[in-house]
Amino acid sequence: LTQLFRPLDMLGMVYRTVRQGLIDMAEMFKLMDTPVEVADAPGAPALDMRRPTIVFDKVRFGYDKDREILHGLTFAVEAGERVAIVGPSGAGKSTIARLLFRFYDPQGGRILVSGKDIRSVTQDSLRRHIGIVPQDSVLFNDTIGYNIAYGREGALRGEIEAAAKGAAIADFIERLPGGYETQVGERGLKLSGGEKQRVAIARTLLKNPEIILFDEATSALDTRTEQDILTTMRAVARNRTTLSIAHRLSTVVDADRILVLDQGRLAESGSHADLLRHGGLYAEMWARQANEVEDEADRGELDPVA
Numbered sequence: 001l002t003q004l005f006r007p008l009d010m011l012g013m014v015y016r017t018v019r020q021g022l023i024d025m026a027e028m029f030k031l032m033d034t035p036v037e038v039a040d041a042p043g044a045p046a047l048d049m050r051r052p053t054i055v056f057d058k059v060r061f062g063y064d065k066d067r068e069i070l071h072g073l074t075f076a077v078e079a080g081e082r083v084a085i086v087g088p089s090g091a092g093k094s095t096i097a098r099l100l101f102r103f104y105d106p107q108g109g110r111i112l113v114s115g116k117d118i119r120s121v122t123q124d125s126l127r128r129h130i131g132i133v134p135q136d137s138v139l140f141n142d143t144i145g146y147n148i149a150y151g152r153e154g155a156l157r158g159e160i161e162a163a164a165k166g167a168a169i170a171d172f173i174e175r176l177p178g179g180y181e182t183q184v185g186e187r188g189l190k191l192s193g194g195e196k197q198r199v200a201i202a203r204t205l206l207k208n209p210e211i212i213l214f215d216e217a218t219s220a221l222d223t224r225t226e227q228d229i230l231t232t233m234r235a236v237a238r239n240r241t242t243l244s245i246a247h248r249l250s251t252v253v254d255a256d257r258i259l260v261l262d263q264g265r266l267a268e269s270g271s272h273a274d275l276l277r278h279g280g281l282y283a284e285m286w287a288r289q290a291n292e293v294e295d296e297a298d299r300g301e302l303d304p305v306a
């Protein structure tokens with residue numbers, strides 16, 4: 001009977017992981033020997049990443065046939081640009097990330113990376129060039145060093161330490177009694193949300209991809225940790241193309257461009273200042289959020305260090 005339930009268990013785990021955020025699914029499926037939903041085109045070449053650009057061209061997508069989530073979405077991200085996606089809950093922000101990583105194929109339109117339709121290249125090569133920092137990283141019950149090294153097979157100790165430094169978690173690790181050999185995860189040291197996200201950033205740095213997808217934590221981090229992580233991400237974003245999924249507006253103010261998604265459509269796009277001037281959905285969301293912060297401050301709920 002356990003034989004029967006194990007695959008179901010696994011499926012449940014995959015489903016939860018995909019829902020929770022985006023872990024490196026290519027690795028995950030490899031680990032579990034489970035076939036993926038999308039297949040490589042026969043004889044597909046590897047992605048040749050000449051310019052790390054992203055284009056969504058009239059993309060239509062729904063998880064179920066009778067409920068479309070993205071209704072012909074079009075936008076482009078230039079090489080080296082730092083773009084944030086904002087929008088009400090359920091607007092389709094995380095769906096964009098899942099499509100870009102090719103967990104699913106769109107039902108209409110196309111997605112180009114470096115000018116190539118991502119359906120025409122191998123998934124492996126696509127995922128090699130795109131790093132994901134998920135909201136909630138999965139840690140293995142192993143050492144913290146192993147958890148970082150998971151970003152790239154065969155990484156050397158010096159490279160792991162450099163990645164930890166880049167993710168601003170090296171000092172923390174060096175202060176642990178076991179250093180990089182410290183056991184973490186369920187049976188070891190429990191890391192905070194912010195620390196876990198730093199491990200994910202270090203993994204991504206080790207992988208050194210040209211494009212980074214950053215799915216910001218929704219609520220796990222206090223304001224100060226969030227700001228620290230953002231500072232780290234800004235440094236990591238230098239010389240790379242980054243697409244951030246922002247659940248809070250406070251984190252997007254200095255993005256090169258903000259895409260405002262509303263019910264699967266691009267409602268507005270521009271810098272923070274542009275969008276405030278425009279006086280549309282973003283300006284409305286900004287005003288509402290400012291009010292919420294004030295209310296929290298009145299109730300004394302705001303983090304005192306913010």
Ligand code: ATP
Nearest residue numbers: 063064069087088089090091092093094095096247
């Ligand atoms: P949030 O800010 O709350 O994370 P979001 O903008 O990232 O929201 P998505 O996660 O992209 O929104 O979800 C868009 C829509 O797709 C939602 O209505 C959601 O219920 C639906 N959806 C998301 N994942 C799945 C799935 N695996 N199967 C079916 N429907 C899904």
